[in-house]
Amino acid sequence: MPGSSSQTLDVIVIGSGIGGLVTATQLAAKGAQVLVLERYLIPGGSAGYFERNGYRFDVGASMIFGFGRRGTTNLLTRALEAVNVRLETLPDPVQIHYHLPNQLELKVHRDYKQFINELSAKFPHEREGIRRFYDECWKVFNCLNAMELLSLEEPRYLTRVFFQHPFACLGLVKYLPQNVGDIARQHIKDPELLKFIDIECYCWSVVPAEMTPMINAGMVFSDRHYGGINYPKGGVGQIAQKLVEGLEKAGGHIEYQARVTQILLENGKAVGVQLANGQTYRAKRIVSNATRWDTFENLLPAEQMPAREKKWQQRYQKSPSFLSLHLGVKSEVLSPKTECHHILLEDWAKMEEPYGTIFVSIPTLLDPSLAPEGHHIVHAFTPSWMEDWQNLSPTAYEQQKEAKANEIIHRLEKIFPGLDAGLDYQEVGTPRTHRRFLGRKDGTYGPIPQRKLLGLLGMPFNRTAISGLYCVGDSTFPGQGLNAVAFSGFACSHRIAVDLGL
Numbered sequence: 001m002p003g004s005s006s007q008t009l010d011v012i013v014i015g016s017g018i019g020g021l022v023t024a025t026q027l028a029a030k031g032a033q034v035l036v037l038e039r040y041l042i043p044g045g046s047a048g049y050f051e052r053n054g055y056r057f058d059v060g061a062s063m064i065f066g067f068g069r070r071g072t073t074n075l076l077t078r079a080l081e082a083v084n085v086r087l088e089t090l091p092d093p094v095q096i097h098y099h100l101p102n103q104l105e106l107k108v109h110r111d112y113k114q115f116i117n118e119l120s121a122k123f124p125h126e127r128e129g130i131r132r133f134y135d136e137c138w139k140v141f142n143c144l145n146a147m148e149l150l151s152l153e154e155p156r157y158l159t160r161v162f163f164q165h166p167f168a169c170l171g172l173v174k175y176l177p178q179n180v181g182d183i184a185r186q187h188i189k190d191p192e193l194l195k196f197i198d199i200e201c202y203c204w205s206v207v208p209a210e211m212t213p214m215i216n217a218g219m220v221f222s223d224r225h226y227g228g229i230n231y232p233k234g235g236v237g238q239i240a241q242k243l244v245e246g247l248e249k250a251g252g253h254i255e256y257q258a259r260v261t262q263i264l265l266e267n268g269k270a271v272g273v274q275l276a277n278g279q280t281y282r283a284k285r286i287v288s289n290a291t292r293w294d295t296f297e298n299l300l301p302a303e304q305m306p307a308r309e310k311k312w313q314q315r316y317q318k319s320p321s322f323l324s325l326h327l328g329v330k331s332e333v334l335s336p337k338t339e340c341h342h343i344l345l346e347d348w349a350k351m352e353e354p355y356g357t358i359f360v361s362i363p364t365l366l367d368p369s370l371a372p373e374g375h376h377i378v379h380a381f382t383p384s385w386m387e388d389w390q391n392l393s394p395t396a397y398e399q400q401k402e403a404k405a406n407e408i409i410h411r412l413e414k415i416f417p418g419l420d421a422g423l424d425y426q427e428v429g430t431p432r433t434h435r436r437f438l439g440r441k442d443g444t445y446g447p448i449p450q451r452k453l454l455g456l457l458g459m460p461f462n463r464t465a466i467s468g469l470y471c472v473g474d475s476t477f478p479g480q481g482l483n484a485v486a487f488s489g490f491a492c493s494h495r496i497a498v499d500l501g502l
């Protein structure tokens with residue numbers, strides 16, 4: 001048994017999402033004694049998977065950044081290499097095929113010029129503005145991609161990086177408090193094109209350009225053409241599986257079905273955790289990969305929430321969760337040139353509404369081994385609030401699932417004619433499913449600003465108001481997405497390593 005109430009470990013990580021696993025592997029590689037406690041049966045959280053009837057479904061993420069071979073922003077590649085494990089990835093030639101109002105059909109090609117030319121052909125009067133806007137995103141990316149990405153809470157690192165890359169650092173300081181909308185409007189005037197920039201942001205930040213930090217946009221809008229979007233062979237779940245393999249090789253441990261119910265405090269300092277089965281563990285440092293809401297309202301006494309957290313909750317709210325359709329379909333439903341990722345929106349006014357925008361991933365177009373021969377996986381999901389799914393009888397809940405799923409399938413028939421008739425398998429997940437299996441309050445996708453904020457300035461780093469307790473994952477800087485939470489993991493492990501003198 002790795003650790004018991006009598007033994008003090010170096011670090012306990014609560015949760016094995018990608019943020020938690022990157023923290024754990026980085027620290028284990030530095031020689032720390034690390035224990036990861038995961039409430040579920042497998043690692044990965046929102047980057048996990050499940051298997052049914054010969055299909056291997058990704059529970060959430062499937063458009064994966066961070067697997068490039070060059071630069072410094074390829075954090076998933078680096079996280080795996082740090083613990084001597086490798087993962088084969090499959091390049092995706094198109095990030096997204098958009099199906100938008102007014103028959104606006106657009107593909108974001110891996111090749112930057114091809115994308116800019118396709119977009120400019122739709123908005124020829126904005127050719128110059130389009131180029132200037134996306135080029136400005138490259139400026140942000142080039143600054144990030146020039147430096148080693150570690151903890152911004154570590155003054156010696158900041159000084160070193162500043163002297164090594166002064167112009168890149170000054171560039172980032174300039175963009176840190178900025179949002180995409182303000183910059184887009186400096187270059188672009190066409191209202192429909194500005195709507196397109198909105199959905200370019202919304203599809204990963206779940207807020208429009210006005211509220212989306214420029215730093216994140218610089219990463220997303222450029223890395224898709226630089227490192228590209230690459231799908232892990234064997235499914236997204238492989239990333240977490242490989243990180244666990246690396247963790248164990250480096251001497252760390254993970255326990256499954258180990259739900260932490262309480263972070264133990266002594267004299268106001270975090271010193272250990274208690275599990276649902278009553279077992280306790282102690283460590284010099286505790287890391288929570290649960291959301292900030294779960295950490296400060298469930299694992300710690302909500303009535304003693306530190307002022308800093310209360311302030312954060314005034315600035316950020318929980319985004320909606322998703323209604324997810326995991327479909328197995330006959331191959332003939334998809335025409336030969338179908339792309340892996342699609343976004344469908346019929347009315348701009350409904351972009352942010354529940355069930356307004358539909359996201360689709362068809363990972364079997366890249367890795368056919370995830371479905372039985374002659375079949376594909378279609379994962380369709382759309383924002384949905386927990387409130388819609390509460391206080392329903394079991395029958396009413398099932399009926400609502402069925403009705404909503406039918407509506408989504410009906411809408412998807414527009415881009416995939418024959419989808420309904422070609423269905424072989426269907427599993428519907430609601431915000432309740434996300435809450436239950438991912439352990440995330442209200443099944444939320446993550447924090448979104450309550451109002452327009454100064455870019456990323458309000459996002460907290462890894463240290464918390466409680467001594468010895470750190471947070472990692474999507475409710476820390478720089479936010480949602482696998483590569484973003486990997487960044488958070490690198491930063492968290494760096495800060496802890498310095499604190500422990502490793």
Ligand SMILES: Cc1cc2nc3c(=O)[nH]c(=O)nc-3n(C[C@H](O)[C@H](O)[C@H](O)COP(=O)(O)OP(=O)(O)OC[C@H]3O[C@@H](n4cnc5c(N)ncnc54)[C@H](O)[C@@H]3O)c2cc1C
Pocket residue numbers: 014015016017018019020037038039040043044045046047059060061062063064065258259260261289290291294322324381437438439440445446472473474475479480481482483485
């Ligand atoms: C439908 C959907 C689609 C997405 N698509 C993409 C995409 O295409 N590309 C992309 O990059 N990102 C995507 N994302 C976002 C991305 O998946 C997340 O931002 C990221 O995986 C979050 O990682 P995390 O480290 O913050 O933790 P999580 O994934 O939330 O993992 C936290 C882990 O902690 C465990 N845990 C929680 N509480 C406890 C406890 N008390 N005790 C023990 N264990 C606990 C949980 O079981 C879980 O395993 C998507 C998300 C969803 C839901």
